[in-house]
Amino acid sequence: MHLxxxxxxxxxxxxIGLYGVIARRxxxxxxxxxxxxxxxxxxxLVAFDMYLRDTLxxxxxxxxxxxxxxxxxxxxxxAIVLMVFRNRATTDIPELxxxxxxxxxxx
Amino acid sequence: xxxxxxxxxxxxxxxxxxxxxxxxxxxxILIIAxxxxxxxxxxxxxxxxxxxRAQLTVALVGMIAAFGAVxxxxxxxxxxxxxxxxxxxxxxVDGPSLFLQGTLLLIGIASVLLIGERRLEPAGxxxxxxxxxxxxxxxxxxDAAAAGWTQTEVYPLTMFSLVGMLLFPAANDLxxxxxxxxxxxxxxxxxxxxxxxxxxxxxxxxxxxxxLGAFSSAFFLFGVAMLYGYSGSVSLDKIGVAxxxxxxxxxxxxxxxxxxxxxxxxxVGAVPFHSWTPDVYQGAPTPITGFMAAATKVAAFGAMMRFxxxxxxxxxxxxxxxxxxVAIVTMVAGAIIAITQTDVKRxxxxxxxxxxxxxxxxxxxxxxxxxxxxMFYLVAxxxxxxxxxxxxxxxxxxxxxxTHLSHWAGLGRRSPLVAGVFALFLLAFAGIPLTSGFSxxxxxxxxxxxxxxxxxxxxxxxxxxxxxxxxxxVIVLMFFSEPKVDGPTVVVPxxxxxxxxxxxxxxxxxxxxxxxxxxxxxxxxxxxxx
Amino acid sequence: MNLYAPILVLGGIALAFGVVSLVMxxxxxxxxxxxxxxEAYECGIExxxxxIGGGRFPxxxxxxxxxxxxxxxxxxxxxxxxxxxxxxxxxxxxxxAMFVAxxxxxxxxxxxxxxxxxx
Numbered sequence: 150m151h152l153x154x155x156x157x158x159x160x161x162x163x164x165i166g167l168y169g170v171i172a173r174r175x176x177x178x179x180x181x182x183x184x185x186x187x188x189x190x191x192x193x194l195v196a197f198d199m200y201l202r203d204t205l206x207x208x209x210x211x212x213x214x215x216x217x218x219x220x221x222x223x224x225x226x227x228a229i230v231l232m233v234f235r236n237r238a239t240t241d242i243p244e245l246x247x248x249x250x251x252x253x254x255x256x
Numbered sequence: 257x258x259x260x261x262x263x264x265x266x267x268x269x270x271x272x273x274x275x276x277x278x279x280x281x282x283x284x285i286l287i288i289a290x291x292x293x294x295x296x297x298x299x300x301x302x303x304x305x306x307x308x309r310a311q312l313t314v315a316l317v318g319m320i321a322a323f324g325a326v327x328x329x330x331x332x333x334x335x336x337x338x339x340x341x342x343x344x345x346x347x348x349v350d351g352p353s354l355f356l357q358g359t360l361l362l363i364g365i366a367s368v369l370l371i372g373e374r375r376l377e378p379a380g381x382x383x384x385x386x387x388x389x390x391x392x393x394x395x396x397x398x399d400a401a402a403a404g405w406t407q408t409e410v411y412p413l414t415m416f417s418l419v420g421m422l423l424f425p426a427a428n429d430l431x432x433x434x435x436x437x438x439x440x441x442x443x444x445x446x447x448x449x450x451x452x453x454x455x456x457x458x459x460x461x462x463x464x465x466x467x468l469g470a471f472s473s474a475f476f477l478f479g480v481a482m483l484y485g486y487s488g489s490v491s492l493d494k495i496g497v498a499x500x501x502x503x504x505x506x507x508x509x510x511x512x513x514x515x516x517x518x519x520x521x522x523x524v525g526a527v528p529f530h531s532w533t534p535d536v537y538q539g540a541p542t543p544i545t546g547f548m549a550a551a552t553k554v555a556a557f558g559a560m561m562r563f564x565x566x567x568x569x570x571x572x573x574x575x576x577x578x579x580x581x582v583a584i585v586t587m588v589a590g591a592i593i594a595i596t597q598t599d600v601k602r603x604x605x606x607x608x609x610x611x612x613x614x615x616x617x618x619x620x621x622x623x624x625x626x627x628x629x630x631m632f633y634l635v636a637x638x639x640x641x642x643x644x645x646x647x648x649x650x651x652x653x654x655x656x657x658x659t660h661l662s663h664w665a666g667l668g669r670r671s672p673l674v675a676g677v678f679a680l681f682l683l684a685f686a687g688i689p690l691t692s693g694f695s696x697x698x699x700x701x702x703x704x705x706x707x708x709x710x711x712x713x714x715x716x717x718x719x720x721x722x723x724x725x726x727x728x729x730v731i732v733l734m735f736f737s738e739p740k741v742d743g744p745t746v747v748v749p750x751x752x753x754x755x756x757x758x759x760x761x762x763x764x765x766x767x768x769x770x771x772x773x774x775x776x777x778x779x780x781x782x783x784x785x786x
Numbered sequence: 787m788n789l790y791a792p793i794l795v796l797g798g799i800a801l802a803f804g805v806v807s808l809v810m811x812x813x814x815x816x817x818x819x820x821x822x823x824x825e826a827y828e829c830g831i832e833x834x835x836x837x838i839g840g841g842r843f844p845x846x847x848x849x850x851x852x853x854x855x856x857x858x859x860x861x862x863x864x865x866x867x868x869x870x871x872x873x874x875x876x877x878x879x880x881x882x883a884m885f886v887a888x889x890x891x892x893x894x895x896x897x898x899x900x901x902x903x904x905x
Contacts, residue, residue, distance in 0.1 A: 163474075166474070170467075170471055176463060179467055180467070183471055186471075190478050193481035201488045210866065211431050211434070211484070216859060216862060218438045220859040221856060223852075225445060225446060225466070226467075226470065227852060229445065229449060229462050232389070232459055236392060245463065247456055248534075248535040271872075272873045272874075274874050293891050297891060297894065299899075300894045301894075
């Protein structure tokens with residue numbers, strides 16, 4: 150298979166994730182979009198690994214690390230989102246504006 | 257028959273030599289990792305009242321031991337000051353990594369002293385929520401506070417973060433760099449959300465930091481994948497060899513370079529990737545802000561220098577102009593936006609952005625002097641920042657820390673000592689002679705000028721002048737205005753915060769008056785292993 | 787092609803076994819239904835009418851699910867060790883022992899802090 154196919158797929162996936170991070174308001178959806186971006190990276194890594202016939206399989210090894218660290222990251226992220234949700238009953242990012250320039254005097 | 261051979265062929269794996277790891281050379285990192293794991297065990301098995309002392313003791317002893325290990329490794333460096341790589345080339349043990357690890361451990365010791373402070377809250381306890389999972393104002397939280405519970409998980413989290421920081425500047429391949437980046441970031445995200453006062457602000461800071469941090473690490477990773485695709489290896493040395501002969505328009509290399517740089521610039525808080533800095537610095541518990549501001553910068557600049565100096569020296573004509581632009585924008589934006597700030601923590605945050613620009617100036621010099629001056633600046637900046645945030649924890653009113661600048665009016669008349677110490681730190685930030693800030697700025701500007709980035713130096717000096725204006729404004733406010741009637745009071749801390757502030761003052765003064773020994777040390781430690 | 791023949795044969799046998807048992811059971815067995823028999827077999831949640839758009843799960847569910855996923859995924863690192871088991875020898879064993887010990891520390895913390903208790 151030509152290297153271009155997985156790379157284009159990865160770029161598309163990364164682009165969808167990027168769009169999601171920028172356009173979505175809900176923190177959970179932003180988290181999911183970040184996951185898409187990480188998975189795009191995984192596709193790239195595995196594709197390069199096979200294409201380069203890397204005897205050390207650095208690409209695949211890195212993929213394993215990305216998967217595990219992404220799981221840890223999501224666990225932690227959900228914990229933070231839940232904590233915020235319990236206190237405010239919302240996870241909409243635009244609602245979170247306690248920390249902003251115009252309200253600096255309110256602290 | 258054909259089936260069995262085919263089966264063996266698929267199962268047969270290339271024989272590899274078992275890797276070796278020289279544990280001794282990794283000892284500073286391993287000691288702190290061990291301390292963090294022991295910290296988790298203390299949380300699991302020790303009764304609540306005993307945890308605080310145990311955690312504090314283990315963390316401090318561990319960091320001192322790790323610092324000893326760094327000194328021991330530094331003595332073992334060969335005479336030409338070239339280091340070596342260990343763990344199959346994944347970790348570099350050379351001058352810059354040892355110098356920065358030593359700095360990080362000292363900053364870590366001072367930070368843990370600040371984190372452990374328990375005299376400041378009138379109701380007792382430290383700067384952290386008694387029970388982070390309980391909703392603010394809930395009965396559950398009140399019970400936890402009444403029972404005197406504290407979230408002693410803070411210590412292992414800090415230690416885990418420190419492990420990542422120690423590993424980050426030493427990481428000699430991109431895989432290790434990514435792992436270190438995440439180990440240092442993940443605990444920090446949590447720590448930001450644990451403040452005792454202003455819980456909502458603190459949690460919001462944690463969420464923002466987390467989302468933006470995860471976003472930037474996705475960029476970093478995409479860049480790593482591109483560089484791997486380009487060079488066939490994640491090792492910085494091999495990328496360096498491959499990129500040395502690069503043609504002008506190699507898309508994989510350029511995209512990879514740009515995206516990894518985005519991830520690293522985010523961590524140091526350079527413009528245009530700085531938007532998280534003021535919010536997070538303001539919302540996080542102040543001891544954590546101090547730790548984060550000082551230590552993350554040290555670690556991230558260390559990693560950034562290694563990345564650019566080892567992996568991409570051949571590409572300097574491509575990345576230098578961009579980085580010069582980033583440095584200029586960072587200095588200008590940091591200095592100018594800081595003028596309009598009315599909150600001390602936000603002010604220090606913008607000042608840290610401006611300083612990221614100054615530090616970039618040294619890095620861009622692309623010479624040994626650039627490395628040594630950057631490392632010197634990091635030491636000077638780290639201790640001043642930590643000291644300044646430590647002072648912020650002391651000025652309090654009924655609602656906790658009084659961070660609004662108007663509350664600081666006339667502080668110099670009420671508590672000349674604390675205001676004087678803060679003024680010293682501000683003068684160091686401004687780069688006034690006889691403080692560490694001046695020596696640091698002088699060193700990086702000199703290196704940049706010799707490295708052919710004269711324009712950068714001009715902008716840097718101008719920005720320093722602008723920045724000096726708002727630092728001096730705060731000093732004037734503290735000493736020459738009438739104190740408010742209901743103004744904040746300065747709480748007398750325990751010996752721990754006092755020690756942390758004293759360390760900050762000592763480093764600031766000593767590096768201001770007698771910078772030469774540390775400059776020499778940084779000079780000797782300026783060679784990256786290839 | 788003949789490489790895959792055993793797998794195909796095995797698949798065929800499994801399929802035939804399933805079909806034959808079901809058909810034989812339906813044809814020859816007595817048919818006496820009661821409420822208990824219609825419930826989910828041995829495990830699973832009693833299906834209840836759910837509001838449109840899905841019901842709410844308790845937060846505990848997500849916590850437990852996340853804990854499971856994190857521990858589950860950490861074990862991914864055992865896989866490369868299995869692939870290179872021969873070459874890595876003693877070194878691999880020692881390193882993996884350290885890794886597993888670290889995971890156990892996290893597990894011990896979880897257990898002691900009541901993360902495994904449902905209520």
